[in-house]
Amino acid sequence: MQDDAELMHLTASGDESAFRTLVERYQGEIYNFFLRTADSEDDAADLTQRLFIKLFRSARGYRKSSSFRTFIFSIARNLLIDHYRQKNRADVVSIDEISDGGGEFEHGLHDDGPMEMIEALELNEAFVKAVRTLPDEWRIAMELRVGRQMSYKEIASVMGRSVSSVETIIFRARERLAEELKRFRE
Amino acid sequence: MDCERFRRMISKKLDGELSRDDELLLSKHLEVCPDCSRFFALTEQSNELYRGMAEVEVPGTILPAIIAETTAKERTNVFLPRWLKVAVAAASIVTVLAGIDIGKRLVDTYTSSDQVTLQETLGLDYLSENPPGSLGNALLASSGGGQDE
Numbered sequence: 073m074q075d076d077a078e079l080m081h082l083t084a085s086g087d088e089s090a091f092r093t094l095v096e097r098y099q100g101e102i103y104n105f106f107l108r109t110a111d112s113e114d115d116a117a118d119l120t121q122r123l124f125i126k127l128f129r130s131a132r133g134y135r136k137s138s139s140f141r142t143f144i145f146s147i148a149r150n151l152l153i154d155h156y157r158q159k160n161r162a163d164v165v166s167i168d169e170i171s172d173g174g175g176e177f178e179h180g181l182h183d184d185g186p187m188e189m190i191e192a193l194e195l196n197e198a199f200v201k202a203v204r205t206l207p208d209e210w211r212i213a214m215e216l217r218v219g220r221q222m223s224y225k226e227i228a229s230v231m232g233r234s235v236s237s238v239e240t241i242i243f244r245a246r247e248r249l250a251e252e253l254k255r256f257r258e
Numbered sequence: 259m260d261c262e263r264f265r266r267m268i269s270k271k272l273d274g275e276l277s278r279d280d281e282l283l284l285s286k287h288l289e290v291c292p293d294c295s296r297f298f299a300l301t302e303q304s305n306e307l308y309r310g311m312a313e314v315e316v317p318g319t320i321l322p323a324i325i326a327e328t329t330a331k332e333r334t335n336v337f338l339p340r341w342l343k344v345a346v347a348a349a350s351i352v353t354v355l356a357g358i359d360i361g362k363r364l365v366d367t368y369t370s371s372d373q374v375t376l377q378e379t380l381g382l383d384y385l386s387e388n389p390p391g392s393l394g395n396a397l398l399a400s401s402g403g404g405q406d407e
């Protein structure tokens with residue numbers, strides 16, 4: 073398998089198949105990242121396209137520094153912040169928008185009876201709502217950590233923050249989610 | 259007891275970022291603090307719920323749209339020799355400024371897909387982005403206009 077940095081250099085020299093390989097390699101992760109952090113499926117698709125066009129144009133200036141994955145998610149995060157600003161939306165998404173995209177749960181996880189299943193689906197739904205109403209930066213950090221399985225150090229690099237600030241953001245997000253789960257149970 | 263300190267540790271533990279020393283301190287605290295034990299259970303559950311969210315398949319329209327956008331716009335700069343770019347650029351100017359048909363024919367002959375880049379280079383990007391007959395237009399058409407269906 074060709075190294076990502078190598079593919080970027082080949083892209084810069086006009087190798088279209090190298091660029092296509094990069095898109096195929098990362099589009100799933102990037103699309104799902106946007107799906108859970110942007111406002112709708114359309115926004116996620118649009119942001120994914122914009123990201124790869126940006127990546128293509130940055131190929132010539134690309135220098136291998138930290139990991140390529142960190143690099144591509146930094147672009148993703150910047151696009152997302154611009155997207156939030158353009159939408160001029162408050163830090164919290166309204167309840168009506170919450171059900172759009174990114175909230176699907178794997179089925180087949182709950183093989184219990186019908187009542188247990190309904191309860192589990194309600195819990196999943198409540199949880200997705202709780203995630204989507206987290207402040208933007210908290211939601212991004214949680215998605216990078218739990219969704220994309222990045223380390224604090226990698227997240228710090230993507231978000232342009234210190235490791236301790238990332239640690240705090242994730243902790244606050246978890247506190248909020250724990251609170252929501254507790255409320256759901258009561 | 260400084261419970262917030264231990265709750266921070268719980269969050270780090272779930273992320274595999276807790277040191278061995280703190281790991282020991284935390285387990286001792288959890289033995290005596292039901293509130294933190296409850297927090298631990300809730301955050302563990304929220305992690306499981308988060309991981310239960312399905313990864314969605316990427317819409318098939320995305321890749322063709324990206325490829326169309328990048329190949330149509332950037333091909334000239336990458337592949338055409340410099341002298342040819344200059345010649346085609348000059349022909350474009352002739353077309354735009356004088357409206358003489360020969361300029362257009364020159365452009366069409368060399369590269370029907372490169373007008374966008376040349377127009378951009380010349381600061382003429384108010385002209386149609388993917389003119390009819392261009393590669394960009396064809397690729398966009400074949401991918402449903404690059405839009406979601």
Ligand SMILES: [Zn+2]
Binds near residue numbers: 293
């Ligand atoms: Zn405690």
